[in-house]
Amino acid sequence: MQHATFKTKSINCRNFINGEFIDAIDGKVFENINPATEEVIGWVAEATREEVDAAVQSAKAALKGPWGKFTVKERSLLLRRIGDLILENVEELAALETIDTGKPYHLAIEMDIKRAAHNFHFFADYVTSLGNESYNQDNMALHYSVTRPVGVVAMINPWNLPLLLLTWKLAPCLAAGSTAVMKPAELTPMTATRLVELCQEAGIPDGVVNLVHGFGGNSAGAFLSEHPDVDAITFTGETKTGTTIMKAAAPTLKKVSFELGGKNPTIIFKDSDLDEVLATTLKSSFTNQGQVCLCGSRIYVERDIYKEFVEKFVARTKELKIGDPFDATTDIGSVVGKEHYEKVMGYIQIAREEGGNILTGGGRPATIDKGYYIEPTIITDLTDQDRCVREEIFGPVVTVLPFDTEDDVISRANDTNYGLGATIWTNDLRRAHRVAGQIESGIVWVNTWYLRDLRTPFGGMKHSGIGREGGAHSFEFYCEVSNVTIKL
Numbered sequence: 001m002q003h004a005t006f007k008t009k010s011i012n013c014r015n016f017i018n019g020e021f022i023d024a025i026d027g028k029v030f031e032n033i034n035p036a037t038e039e040v041i042g043w044v045a046e047a048t049r050e051e052v053d054a055a056v057q058s059a060k061a062a063l064k065g066p067w068g069k070f071t072v073k074e075r076s077l078l079l080r081r082i083g084d085l086i087l088e089n090v091e092e093l094a095a096l097e098t099i100d101t102g103k104p105y106h107l108a109i110e111m112d113i114k115r116a117a118h119n120f121h122f123f124a125d126y127v128t129s130l131g132n133e134s135y136n137q138d139n140m141a142l143h144y145s146v147t148r149p150v151g152v153v154a155m156i157n158p159w160n161l162p163l164l165l166l167t168w169k170l171a172p173c174l175a176a177g178s179t180a181v182m183k184p185a186e187l188t189p190m191t192a193t194r195l196v197e198l199c200q201e202a203g204i205p206d207g208v209v210n211l212v213h214g215f216g217g218n219s220a221g222a223f224l225s226e227h228p229d230v231d232a233i234t235f236t237g238e239t240k241t242g243t244t245i246m247k248a249a250a251p252t253l254k255k256v257s258f259e260l261g262g263k264n265p266t267i268i269f270k271d272s273d274l275d276e277v278l279a280t281t282l283k284s285s286f287t288n289q290g291q292v293c294l295c296g297s298r299i300y301v302e303r304d305i306y307k308e309f310v311e312k313f314v315a316r317t318k319e320l321k322i323g324d325p326f327d328a329t330t331d332i333g334s335v336v337g338k339e340h341y342e343k344v345m346g347y348i349q350i351a352r353e354e355g356g357n358i359l360t361g362g363g364r365p366a367t368i369d370k371g372y373y374i375e376p377t378i379i380t381d382l383t384d385q386d387r388c389v390r391e392e393i394f395g396p397v398v399t400v401l402p403f404d405t406e407d408d409v410i411s412r413a414n415d416t417n418y419g420l421g422a423t424i425w426t427n428d429l430r431r432a433h434r435v436a437g438q439i440e441s442g443i444v445w446v447n448t449w450y451l452r453d454l455r456t457p458f459g460g461m462k463h464s465g466i467g468r469e470g471g472a473h474s475f476e477f478y479c480e481v482s483n484v485t486i487k488l
């Protein structure tokens with residue numbers, strides 16, 4: 001596999017402002033670490049407040065430059081080219097993503113990088129299909145809508161699906177004619193850095209896409225959130241971070257799009273196909289080491305099949321291979337870093353203290369002494385009030401609980417401040433529709449998991465988010481709409 005040439009590749013990450021990479025001011029850099037080996041792989045320039053301001057001013061100026069005169073067709077062609085360039089560099093980008101995150105390389109290829117290209121290709125097509133509303137009011141007046149770019153968009157991104165989620169924001173932003181200042185998570189700077197090079201190669205005008213590295217509070221994240229010339233903020237990350245960003249953005253009344261945390265229920269009725277359930281539930285529990293906001297970490301199983309499910313689920317989980325992310329047979333890589341490793345291990349200890357029964361996993365693999373690896377862990381015998389059933393752990397840790405009735409499980413599934421995703425397993429068509437309509441989540445899958453159509457509304461309710469991404473929903477955020485009325 002090509003990745004052998006990229007396996008040891010790493011890139012020092014600089015800020016990209018107004019079409020050029022700039023060196024760190026006063027040598028203000030921080031280390032980038034490979035979580036699977038604990039090795040320092042390079043440095044990252046931390047943007048100063050002045051550099052964040054320069055990036056925002058560049059993005060603002062670009063709106064009035066050549067970019068502001070691009071037609072929809074020209075923007076569409078540019079997006080398609082960027083998507084093509086991502087595919088042409090898929091192995092290098094996947095290697096960088098693997099080195100930054102510890103996820104298996106084959107997962108980075110299929111889940112992260114190919115999807116990043118699809119994000120650009122999808123919006124390259126979708127933007128050309130957009131029309132405008134118009135109404136003839138009793139032959140007295142003609143109304144029609146006019147859209148314009150929302151302006152300068154700050155993109156503050158998480159570390160779990162770095163390029164997937166960054167391009168999920170950047171592609172529609174550019175399709176809409178807006179401009180961007182991107183801030184990747186401090187733990188995963190490399191693919192964002194490589195992306196701006198590809199944008200340059202595709203011919204994007206200077207200032208349209210800018211990149212500032214750094215942290216949250218008192219760093220690039222906060223500087224962007226409070227900047228008066230940022231018109232909109234799209235943020236994906238923890239719920240508590242979302243509230244901080246919202247407070248910072250409030251004084252200048254910025255438009256916000258938030259994709260936040262989740263504690264997603266997987267509900268398994270006894271009439272479901274158990275083999276199909278097990279195959280998919282392994283994925284919805286442990287994909288990307290459980291570091292996917294949509295992972296179903298609360299598994300409710302109808303009591304009649306609870307024992308059989310648990311036995312088979314544990315057996316299959318024990319077969320998952322933990323190890324070198326670049327090994328093609330690896331199922332579970334390392335989690336993203338030391339701090340997150342300690343957070344997840346802390347929750348496993350809490351589960352023990354809450355009286356949980358750890359049926360498999362529960363620690364680091366005995367055979368691996370380097371890297372932030374955690375065994376896929378299944379916990380039973382907890383109650384709905386226990387912290388490991390209520391709080392987002394965001395690691396390879398799931399709790400399994402029995403339920404007796406449909407009303408009981410719906411009530412328990414909804415008993416949370418989160419409302420992001422849910423998966424329901426049943427072959428009863430009426431029950432599938434009935435239960436799906438009562439689950440308080442923005443995304444409900446029936447007999448599947450993480451099956452995505454980018455035209456659909458994507459996002460969470462309650463403390464899992466504000467707004468939706470996908471298809472026309474993305475343009476509602478990255479555009480402003482005016483209604484023009486002509487008296488006839």
Ligand SMILES: NC(=O)c1ccc[n+]([C@@H]2O[C@H](COP(=O)([O-])OP(=O)(O)OC[C@H]3O[C@@H](n4cnc5c(N)ncnc54)[C@H](O)[C@@H]3O)[C@@H](O)[C@H]2O)c1
Binds near residue numbers: 165217241293392
């Ligand atoms: N709903 C979704 O679609 C979705 C997708 C992926 C991840 N997530 C959530 O993200 C979390 C994991 O990602 P994470 O640990 O990177 O989240 P995080 O909130 O710690 O950080 C996300 C980003 O916010 C920045 N940030 C942190 N504090 C900030 C502040 N005060 N002001 C401005 N920016 C700040 C960080 O530097 C990073 O770039 C989990 O809760 C997961 O559920 C949600």
Ligand SMILES: O=C/C=C/C=C(\O)C(=O)O
Binds near residue numbers: 165168291292293458
């Ligand atoms: O970790 C969260 C995953 C988010 C996925 C998407 O936003 C998507 O598939 O569009």
